[in-house]
Amino acid sequence: METSKKAAVTRRTLLAASSLLAMPSIVRAQSADTIKIGFPVPLTGPYGTEAKDQVACAQIAIAEFNEAGGLNGRKAELLVRDDKLDPGEAATRTIELIEKDGANFICGSLSAAVQLAVNNVAKQRGVIYNSISQSDQIAALPDWSKTTFHEGMTPHLTAGAVGRYAFSKYGKKVVFLQADYAYGHEMVAGFKAVGEKMGIEVLADLRHPLGATDFSTLLPRIQSLKPDILVLVNFGRDQQISLKQATDFGLKKTTKIVAPVLLYTARQAAGEKAFEGVVGGTSYYWGIESTVPTAKAFNDRYRKANEGRVPSDYGALGYAGVRALLEGARRAGGTDTAKVIAALEGLKYDFYKGAQEIRACDHQAVQPVFIIESKAAGANPNDVFNVISTDAANADNLVSCKDEGHV
Amino acid sequence: MDGITPDLLALQLFTGLALGAIYVLLALGMSLLFGMLTVVNFAHGAFYMLGAYAGILLLGFGVNFWFCLLFAPLLIGGIGMLSERFLIRHLYGRGIDYPLLLTFGLSYIMVETVRIFFGTQGLPFDTPDALQGASDIMIGYFPTYRLFVIGVAILVIAALWLFLERTPYGLIIRAGARDPQIVRILGIDVARVWLVVFGIGTGLAALAGLLAAPLQGASPEMGASILAESFVVTVVGGMGSLVGAVVAGLLVGVVVAMTSLFAPEMAQVAIFALMAIVLLIRPQGFFGRAGLMS
Structure with a gap:
C-alpha cells in the first residue's frame, strides 16, 4: 500500500510538472x-x-x-x-x-x-x-x-562622423579598401555620402573577401595611387591583419589610415605598432572619464x-x-x-x-560618436587611444526617419 | 585600368612570389606526407597554427626569434611524431580516408586546445627588430621581412633537396616510399623512417606558421583558410611531388597577386579556377604520377 501511494504522488507531481512545461505562459505568470x-x-x-x-x-x-x-x-x-x-x-x-x-x-x-x-x-x-x-x-x-x-x-552615423573629421583634416584623395559584405558596403556608403558634400576624389574602391589573411597583393597598387587617406573598412581580425601589413609596406609614411571603427579589443590583440597613428570612430572609450x-x-x-x-x-x-x-x-x-x-x-x-x-x-x-587616434605604447596598457574629437548627439547625423520609410 | 606601370607590375610579381613562399613551405610538407606515407594530412593547417603559437611561447620564455625558427619546428615536429606514433601509424594500409578523417579530428582538438590556453582573440606577433621596415629592391620598396621569408623558403627547399637526394637517410626514405617491403627485407626499420618523415612534414608546417605570424599575427583559426589554399597548391603541383609543390606554390602566389591588381574581388576565386583548369587538362597535376590516388 505504502509504495503504491508514493508512486501515485510521484505521478501526480510529474503530471503537474509536465503540464507546466507544456504551458510556458503559466511559467511566465508564476x-x-x-x-x-x-x-x-x-x-x-x-x-x-x-x-x-x-x-x-x-x-x-x-x-x-x-x-x-x-x-x-x-x-x-x-x-x-x-x-x-x-x-x-x-x-x-x-x-x-x-x-x-x-x-x-x-x-x-x-x-x-x-x-x-x-x-x-x-x-x-x-x-x-x-x-x-x-x-x-x-x-x-x-x-x-x-x-x-x-x-x-549606425554605419551612417559612424562613417559620417569619421569622414567629416578625416576629409577636412587629412586630404581629399581617398582609397577605400572594404571587406566585401554588408558591414563594408554600409560603411563605405556612409563615407561616400559625407565625402560627396566635401568634394573628395575616390581614387579606387577595392574589396577583399571576409576573413582574408593576406593583403600584400593589394598594397603596392594602393601605394602607387598615392592617396591622402586610405579608408580601411573591415572588422576584427581582417582589420588587425590589414593594418599590420599596411604598416609593414610603409604605407603610413605617405598616407593617413582611417577606419570607421577602432575596437579596443582589436587594438589590444594586434599590439601598438600596427594601430599607431590610425584614426577611427568609436561608441565608447574609457578615457572620456576625465570629462x-x-x-x-x-x-x-x-x-x-x-x-x-x-x-x-x-x-x-x-x-x-x-x-x-x-x-x-x-x-x-x-x-x-x-x-x-x-x-x-x-x-x-x-x-x-x-x-x-x-x-x-x-x-x-x-x-555621441568619439573620434580616436591610436597611440604608441605607453606605461598604462589600457591607455591606447587619444580622443581627438567628439561629435555630440545630433539627430541630423542619422538617416532621417522619412528616408528610413517611417511616416 | 590606368596607372599600371612596369615597376608596379614587377613589384606585384614580387609580392606574389613572397606570398607563394609560404604556400611552398606548407605544400612541401603536405606533399612529403602524401608522397611518402599516402597520408592526406588535414591537420596540416593546425600544425601551421601550432608553429605560430610555439613561437609565441618560446619568445615568452626569452628565446630570441632566430632560435625560435629552429626550436618551434622541432617542438611541433615532435608533437607530429607523437601523433604519428600513437594514432596515425595504426591506420597505414587501410585506405586513404582513414588517416584523412583522423587528422581532421586531430585538427579540431589542436585548435580547441590552443583556444583554451591562449584565448580565442588571437595574439600579436611583432616583426623581429632586425627585419622591420621596407627595403629598396630597385623597382620600389618592399617589406624586409617578406624578403627574409623568400630567403628562408629557398634555404629550406635546398636543404630538403640535399637531404633527400644526397644523404643515405634520404635514400632510405625514397626507397621506403617506393617499396616498403623490400626496404624492410633489407633490414631497415621502415616504421622509424615514416616517423621521421612525419616529423619533417609537420615541422615544415610549423616553420611556415611561425614565418607567417609576423605577417598576420597568430590566431587559433589561422590554419583553416590556408589549409584549403595549400591543398590547391599540392593538387596543382601533383600530389606527392616536391618539385610540383615549389612550382605550384609560386604560381598560385603570382596568380593571386596579378588578379588582385586587375580584379581584387576575383583573387580568391582565381586560385580555384586555376585548380579546375589544371585538373581538366592534367588530372594528376604538373608533376604528379597518374593513379596515385587510386
Whole structure:
C-alpha cells in the first residue's frame, strides 16, 4: 500500500510538472516577480572576447538596478545565451528565451545579420528587442517594428562622423579598401555620402573577401595611387591583419589610415605598432572619464568587478542596452510591452557617455560618436587611444526617419 | 585600368612570389606526407597554427626569434611524431580516408586546445627588430621581412633537396616510399623512417606558421583558410611531388597577386579556377604520377 501511494504522488507531481512545461505562459505568470532580459551574444567564435565583455557590462546594469531596490522589489535577471555568431542559432535561442524562459525583453547580438534575425523573432512575438550592434537596416522599414530599439550606432552615423573629421583634416584623395559584405558596403556608403558634400576624389574602391589573411597583393597598387587617406573598412581580425601589413609596406609614411571603427579589443590583440597613428570612430572609450562623470562612475564600477580592467566599446553597449530597458520598465511601472515602449520613446538619458536620446520615430539611440587616434605604447596598457574629437548627439547625423520609410 | 606601370607590375610579381613562399613551405610538407606515407594530412593547417603559437611561447620564455625558427619546428615536429606514433601509424594500409578523417579530428582538438590556453582573440606577433621596415629592391620598396621569408623558403627547399637526394637517410626514405617491403627485407626499420618523415612534414608546417605570424599575427583559426589554399597548391603541383609543390606554390602566389591588381574581388576565386583548369587538362597535376590516388 505504502509504495503504491508514493508512486501515485510521484505521478501526480510529474503530471503537474509536465503540464507546466507544456504551458510556458503559466511559467511566465508564476515567475513574474523577476524581470528577465534575454541576452543572446556570440560567446564562441571570432568575437568571443567582445561578447564576454558585453555580458560583464550588462551584469553591471542588472546589479545596479537590483541594488537600487529593483522595480518595487521586482529584481532583474540576465539570461545569457550563446548565439555563435549565427543568425539561425540566434533565432532559435531567442525563441527559447521568449517561449520557454519567459524573457520580458531581449537585448544583445554583435553582427548585422544576427541582430536582424533576432529582431525578426522578437517582432513576431511582440517582445521588445534592444539591439547593441551596428546596423542601418534595423532602424529602417521593413525590418523595423514598434518593438525594435537600437542602442548601437549606425554605419551612417559612424562613417559620417569619421569622414567629416578625416576629409577636412587629412586630404581629399581617398582609397577605400572594404571587406566585401554588408558591414563594408554600409560603411563605405556612409563615407561616400559625407565625402560627396566635401568634394573628395575616390581614387579606387577595392574589396577583399571576409576573413582574408593576406593583403600584400593589394598594397603596392594602393601605394602607387598615392592617396591622402586610405579608408580601411573591415572588422576584427581582417582589420588587425590589414593594418599590420599596411604598416609593414610603409604605407603610413605617405598616407593617413582611417577606419570607421577602432575596437579596443582589436587594438589590444594586434599590439601598438600596427594601430599607431590610425584614426577611427568609436561608441565608447574609457578615457572620456576625465570629462564625462557618468563614464567615470561606470568605469569605476567595472574596474571593481573585473580586477582593474576597463570596459570595451562593444561591452559598454551591453550596459547601455540593458540599462535602457530597465529604465523603461521602471518608468512604465512594469513590463507591459506597450507601456515600456511609450516610456522609452523620446527618453533622454546619460548612462555612461554623455547625453543621449531615443528618437521617437525609429527608436534609434541618438548618441555621441568619439573620434580616436591610436597611440604608441605607453606605461598604462589600457591607455591606447587619444580622443581627438567628439561629435555630440545630433539627430541630423542619422538617416532621417522619412528616408528610413517611417511616416 | 590606368596607372599600371612596369615597376608596379614587377613589384606585384614580387609580392606574389613572397606570398607563394609560404604556400611552398606548407605544400612541401603536405606533399612529403602524401608522397611518402599516402597520408592526406588535414591537420596540416593546425600544425601551421601550432608553429605560430610555439613561437609565441618560446619568445615568452626569452628565446630570441632566430632560435625560435629552429626550436618551434622541432617542438611541433615532435608533437607530429607523437601523433604519428600513437594514432596515425595504426591506420597505414587501410585506405586513404582513414588517416584523412583522423587528422581532421586531430585538427579540431589542436585548435580547441590552443583556444583554451591562449584565448580565442588571437595574439600579436611583432616583426623581429632586425627585419622591420621596407627595403629598396630597385623597382620600389618592399617589406624586409617578406624578403627574409623568400630567403628562408629557398634555404629550406635546398636543404630538403640535399637531404633527400644526397644523404643515405634520404635514400632510405625514397626507397621506403617506393617499396616498403623490400626496404624492410633489407633490414631497415621502415616504421622509424615514416616517423621521421612525419616529423619533417609537420615541422615544415610549423616553420611556415611561425614565418607567417609576423605577417598576420597568430590566431587559433589561422590554419583553416590556408589549409584549403595549400591543398590547391599540392593538387596543382601533383600530389606527392616536391618539385610540383615549389612550382605550384609560386604560381598560385603570382596568380593571386596579378588578379588582385586587375580584379581584387576575383583573387580568391582565381586560385580555384586555376585548380579546375589544371585538373581538366592534367588530372594528376604538373608533376604528379597518374593513379596515385587510386
